[in-house]
Amino acid sequence: MIVVHDLHKHFGGFHAVDGASLEIEKGMITGLIGPNGAGKTTLFNVIAGVLEPTSGRVTMDGEDITGLPPHTLFHKGLLRTFQIAHEFSSMTCRENLMMVPGHQSGETLWNTWFGRRRIADEERALKAKADEVLEFLTIAHLADHKAGQISGGQKKLLELGRTMMVDAKIVFLDEVGAGVNRTLLNTIGDAIIRLNQDRGYTFVVIEHDMDFIGRLCDPVICMAEGKVLAEGTLDEIKANEQVIEAYLGT
Numbered sequence: 001m002i003v004v005h006d007l008h009k010h011f012g013g014f015h016a017v018d019g020a021s022l023e024i025e026k027g028m029i030t031g032l033i034g035p036n037g038a039g040k041t042t043l044f045n046v047i048a049g050v051l052e053p054t055s056g057r058v059t060m061d062g063e064d065i066t067g068l069p070p071h072t073l074f075h076k077g078l079l080r081t082f083q084i085a086h087e088f089s090s091m092t093c094r095e096n097l098m099m100v101p102g103h104q105s106g107e108t109l110w111n112t113w114f115g116r117r118r119i120a121d122e123e124r125a126l127k128a129k130a131d132e133v134l135e136f137l138t139i140a141h142l143a144d145h146k147a148g149q150i151s152g153g154q155k156k157l158l159e160l161g162r163t164m165m166v167d168a169k170i171v172f173l174d175e176v177g178a179g180v181n182r183t184l185l186n187t188i189g190d191a192i193i194r195l196n197q198d199r200g201y202t203f204v205v206i207e208h209d210m211d212f213i214g215r216l217c218d219p220v221i222c223m224a225e226g227k228v229l230a231e232g233t234l235d236e237i238k239a240n241e242q243v244i245e246a247y248l249g250t
């Protein structure tokens with residue numbers, strides 16, 4: 001589904017991504033691991049259009065998507081989750097979901113002609129969808145809570161929820177488990193597995209928690225120093241000499 005070919009991202013003289021090549025297969029939950037500073041987040045940001053690559057190529061279903069901006073990729077179904085921005089923390093969880101681009105009624109000519117009724121219908125449908133997403137993620141009880149007041153783990157679920165407001169095909173998750181307690185981490189893991197199995201989402205997951213990676217991800221790709229070191233099942237990766245050396249070296 002995604003092919004990354006000889007990707008480089010340099011910051012000045014520093015090569016954060018240094019010739020990474022990899023493939024993401026449709027329908028899989030692929031784990032991306034590696035020591036701190038390996039270039040994982042930078043790689044995500046380049047694929048998701050947040051950063052321009054220095055060189056190299058990214059394709060999605062055979063189409064060159066290198067350097068396309070996030071909103072264009074968004075319409076192709078490629079999404080990267082983002083932390084709930086400060087500006088949205090005073091809005092409720094439901095409102096946060098209803099804000100996802102592509103769903104606002106806006107002041108189009110159509111809406112001006114056909115009046116408020118249509119907008120009200122759209123809003124109702126949007127609200128119903130948001131409530132369905134909150135239910136799916138087991139946080140329906142938080143619908144009217146302000147996003148700034150829910151726990152870190154619940155915020156992660158809400159971030160995942162935003163990808164469900166559109167028809168995502170592939171979702172890049174950066175450290176969904178960071179600072180999240182075990183129970184919520186399991187809930188997040190369950191939601192990812194259900195989205196993968198029931199709705200056909202493909203996932204790429206950066207995560208430090210190896211239990212989480214082991215439960216969800218096959219295959220697992222290990223990066224170090226801006227390059228891909230190894231790919232395989234988590235057990236294969238753990239037994240790989242180069243991987244062990246990369247982790248010990250940090």
Ligand code: ADP
Nearest residue numbers: 011014016034035036037038039040041042043
């Ligand atoms: P990882 O996600 O594997 O921990 P990152 O992609 O966050 O790695 O970072 C890779 C390296 O690139 C790090 O050494 C980091 O300091 C550096 N880096 C990341 N973003 C920037 C930036 N905007 N400017 C300069 N250096 C950066």
